[in-house]
Amino acid sequence: MDWMIILPIIVYIFILVGIGAYSYKFTGTREGFHLGGRKIGSWVTAISYAFSGMSAFVLIGFVGMVYTLGPSSFYTLIGYNIGFAFSYIVIAKRLRNYSEILDAYTYTDYFVKRVRGNPHMIRAISAISILVFMSVYVGSQLAAGGMTIETVFDINPTTSVIIAGIVVTAYCLFGGFAGVSITDYFQGIIVVIGTAILGVFMINYAGGWSAVVEEVRNQDPALVTGGLGASGSALLGLIFGYLTLGVAIIGRPHDTIRFFAISSSSEVRKSFAITLTALTITYWGAFLVGYAGRVIYPNIDNPEYIFPFALVDLTHPIFGGFMIAVFLGLLMSTSDSQLLSSGSTFGEDVYRKYINMHASDRQILIVTRLFIAIVGILSTVVAVTSSESIFWITVYASAGLAATFAPVLVFSLYWDKLTNAGAVAGMLTGFMTVVLWDNFMPEFSFIMTEAVPAVVLSSVVIYVVSKLTEQPELQTVRNELQQVKKVWKK
Structure with a gap:
């Protein structure tokens, strides 16, 4: 029985590594490795953006x-x-255009070239934030992979985490951005379909939607409304x-780096529609899994284990193996993007700016992979060492990255x-507010x-300090902003 579960997972992992190896041919140049040559289509951009951002928390x-x-x-x-x-x-349209105007391959490189000033502090803050929060x-x-x-x-969780880490790192090392995006696309399609199937299956197993709602109401009336009482x-x-x-x-x-690489800003609207459709289907599927799980496992100690429990207890081994592959898709679609972003930075x-300014493209790619x-x-x-909830760890790390980069990105x-x-x-x-918020304002953690607060404070500081200083190439920046607000067709 175990091999009937394991076989789909093994096949799936080999496919992912194969995609990474195939994508190696696109990584001969820095732009090819980091952005896939800025030739990523709307479908791949949409699905990879959605599922590099959604993560295993779903x-x-x-x-x-x-x-x-x-x-609720x-x-x-x-x-x-x-x-x-x-x-x-x-963000999407303007960032796609502006990153090409500035010939920026990485997130940090975009900010440095956009502000036209001393680049050292921007690079340092970016590197520290990405290393810490990524x-x-x-x-x-x-x-999350270890839990499942x-x-x-029934494998030691430390062993399972190490296995997941090796697989994710391996195909990210080979394939660069193109490999990451293509695997994210492949995984994302499976995620949408598989999550919807599992959700509907569990609702039917629990007796149908009406029976589930009635049983949940009997357990706690607050759980059939949007207000928790x-x-x-x-x-x-x-x-x-x-x-x-x-x-x-x-x-x-x-995930925002996807906007650098989409083939044209004219593809942004189509990509937006695909992203929201894929996310909505997956959200609903996950909701059905959790809601049916309330009926099927009313006394479970940790509700975050419902997904793996359902696979073991309720489904055919082959389907269970397929759904674990779906889960690995969610896990890896985020992890690979974060690893690539960290390495690129x-x-x-x-390395290129401070350690070896005359480094060749090949040397830079070796260091990036390292x-x-x-x-x-x-x-x-x-x-291996964390014991916190997957959901709230993800929220905290996302908050740190958003607070560091989102306000300055919008202003730029x-x-x-x-x-x-x-x-x-x-x-x-933004970075320091997230790091210190829980220590100084723990009573507000439930409210927001x-x-x-980090984004608000960062925005105020950006505006005030910029008003007190001077942009040395103001007219050039104005001309660029006029160009980037247009739709660039292929």
Whole structure:
């Protein structure tokens, strides 16, 4: 029976590594390795953006949240969809155009070239933020993988996490951005289909939708409404808190970099529609898994284990193996993007600028791949040692990345007077606010994620400091902003 589960997973892993090996031919140049030659189509961009940002929290953390909160968990999904919509409507088109004008291959390189000032502090803050929060983020994904593999195969969780870390790091090392994007596309399609199938299957297994709702009502009447029994200011606080989670997905390097690589800004609208459709189907499937799990496993100790328990107890071994492959797709579609973003930042923005300024493209790619391996090891250590909820680890890491980069990104695309000093001050403010928020304001953690105050404070600091300093190439920046707001066709 175990081999009937394992076989689909083995086949799936070989396919992923094969895609990475195939994509190696696109990585001979820096632009090819980092951005796939800026030739990524709307479908691949959409699915890879959605599932590099969604992460393993959907079938682990969010399923557990549905079990605990019922329909109130949908405020989270609304918040996330608002965040994705904001990214496409406000950021995508202009960033695609501007990154090409500036010939920027990496996130940090874009900011340095955009502000036209001393680049050292921007590079330092970017590198530290990406190293810190990416390691935590990837670690949360590997920990989620360990939970599932531990339950399904009764394997030591440390061993399962190490296996997941090796696989993710391996195909990211080979394939670069093209490999990551193609595998994300492949995985994303499986995720959409597989999550929907599992959700419908579990609802039917539990007796149908009406029976599930009735049984949940008998357990706790608050879990069939969107208010958890709260009213007035308590309800508004709950809704606001979950809606603001969407702020934490804006401007994160590992998924926003997709906008650099889409083949044309004319493809952005189509990509937006595909992204929201894929996310909506997957969200609903995950909701059905968690809600049916409330009936099937009413006394489970940790609701985040519903997904692997359901695979072991309810499904045919072959389908179970397929669904584990789906889960690995969610896990790896985020982890590979984060590893690539980390490696690119170090190779391009640290090694090339400060350690070996005359490095060849080949040397830079070797160093980039080396740093991908280092971050992969650090993330595995985080996964092995962490005991926090997958959902909230993911939220925290996202908040740190969004607070560091989102405010300065939006200003860079719309405000000609953004200066180097303003960008540095804003990035540092966002980073430090997230790091210190829980220590100084723990009573507000339920009302809003760290990203909200961090983004607000960062925006204020960017504006004030930029007004007090001067943009040395103001007219050039104005001309560029006029170009980037247009739709560039192929």
